[in-house]
Amino acid sequence: MMDHDALLSPFERMLETVAAPAAVRAVEAGGDTDAMWDAVAGSGFLDALVAEAAGGFGLPVAAVQPLWQALGRHAVPLPVGETMIARALLADAGVPLPDGPVALAVAAPGQAVVVPLGLVARHVLVEQDGRLALVAADGAEATGVAGSLAARMRWDRLDGMLPAPAGGLRALAAVLRAALIAGAADRLVAMTAAYANERAQFGKPIGRQQALQQNLAVMAEEAVAARIASQLGCAGTWPPSLVAAATAKSVASRAATRVAATAHAVHGAIGISAEHDLQLFTRRLHEWRLADGSESWWNRQLGAQRLTSGAGSVDYVRAELAAPA
Known part of the structure; x- marks a missing residue:
């Protein structure tokens, strides 16, 4: 192994x-x-x-x-x-x-x-x-x-x-973009959590504020969702099935906007400055979200594929996404 x-x-x-x-x-x-x-x-x-x-x-x-x-x-x-x-x-x-x-x-x-x-x-x-x-x-x-x-x-x-490969070049690019989004999202979660623990306001780190902790928790959940979706898109056949590519890119693209927004909300104005590294990653999240189809585009592809199947939703997911490689 x-x-x-x-x-x-x-x-x-x-x-x-x-x-x-x-x-x-x-x-x-x-x-x-x-x-x-x-x-x-x-x-x-x-x-x-x-x-x-x-x-x-x-x-x-x-x-x-x-x-x-x-x-x-x-x-x-x-x-x-x-x-x-x-x-x-x-x-x-x-x-x-x-x-x-x-x-x-x-x-x-x-x-x-x-x-x-x-x-x-x-x-x-x-x-x-x-x-x-x-x-x-x-x-x-x-x-x-x-x-x-x-x-x-x-x-x-x-x-x-x-x-062109089965599913087309766009499906291959989509699983790549999903993985890129997942990696950048992980980096932003770490950067944002570190900043929240360093930035003090009213005598204590802003990371101790309950509302901010909740936002960081949701941000981390989105990053994990993107990572799991990316792994799922790459777990089956290669080239990936249209359903696997659609799932990976749809979930990752949706997570991209939420992760970027929370990162900037926590960092404040400093995060958009050219001198700060944050914008190197958030700019890419927005670009990768749109590249090779946004979440809306891939959701339509996924929905069309689902409607062609007579199986129940659970059986459909098992057949299309949980099948062994």
């Missing part, structure tokens, strides 16, 4: 070194990403999902999910999780693996879409008309959102090199 801690610990230590808040701010300000990317690429973790026969680790996605959470916990400003997914899909199809970071996008011909981390990607794996094409990340336009590394991009009709 795989020791997940043995896998996560070196990955976490690497991120602590190369993706410290100062390094994240530097990338957001337009700084060079080569050193950070070279460290990640040199670690070998980009091929975690690539089959062993193709030179990768061949890990199940359940083992990779904690790594994706760590990316969110450190606000990594590069498409590391996206590149893991892209390299696995390309390797399975026997396509040569590209160098550099790869973003993910789903777009109709001529349609402008917002691509998370598109400004720092070298390539984009685009799903169009049910097929995938790997294209250069040319023509990326900033969205105008302060600090965001997402890009607005569009493509004319592409010649897809391989079929």
Whole structure:
């Protein structure tokens, strides 16, 4: 049996070194990403999902999910999780693996879409008309959102090199976003609890106030819900079923807004300042919440799937989400 801690610990230590808040701010300000990317690429973790026969680790996605959470916990400003997914899909199809970071996008011909981390990607794996094409990340336009590394991009009709996976590229991206949200939410809970115990008002820490304690408890519950939903989305088959992806992203996206709001309410005005680390994570929670479908979008997909089944709700959940991998 795989020791997940043995896998996560070196990955976490690497991120602590190369993706410290100062390094994240530097990338957001337009700084060079080569050193950070070279460290990640040199670690070998980009091929975690690539089959062993193709030179990768061949890990199940359940083992990779904690790594994706760590990316969110450190606000990594590069498409590391996206590149893991892209390299696995390309390797399975026997396509040569590209160098550099790869973003993910789903777009109709001529349609402008917002691509998370598109400004720092070298390539984009685009799903169009049910097929995938790997294209250069040319023509990326900033969205105008302060600090965001997402890009607005569009493509004319592409010649897809391989079929899209079952459920489409969006389902794969959705479980990644859910894990990123879960990681950032965990980080915000720890930051907010620490601040509440340090910030004194009327001679005692504000964390002793009952109303604030209740808000922190609800915040922690939301973070745990996001983590469990993310783990559930990665626990079954790969690619994940539409129901698993919808459940993971719906729950995580809903938690994102509540966790961010409570973090800012407790920190007060200091939390929105550029000098404070809080906004590095809350900005990402809001961006990841919308990326690849918000909770409303995924709830509609989940509802449509539920209505096609004649089974009772308990049996439906057991069949779709509790089935062994």
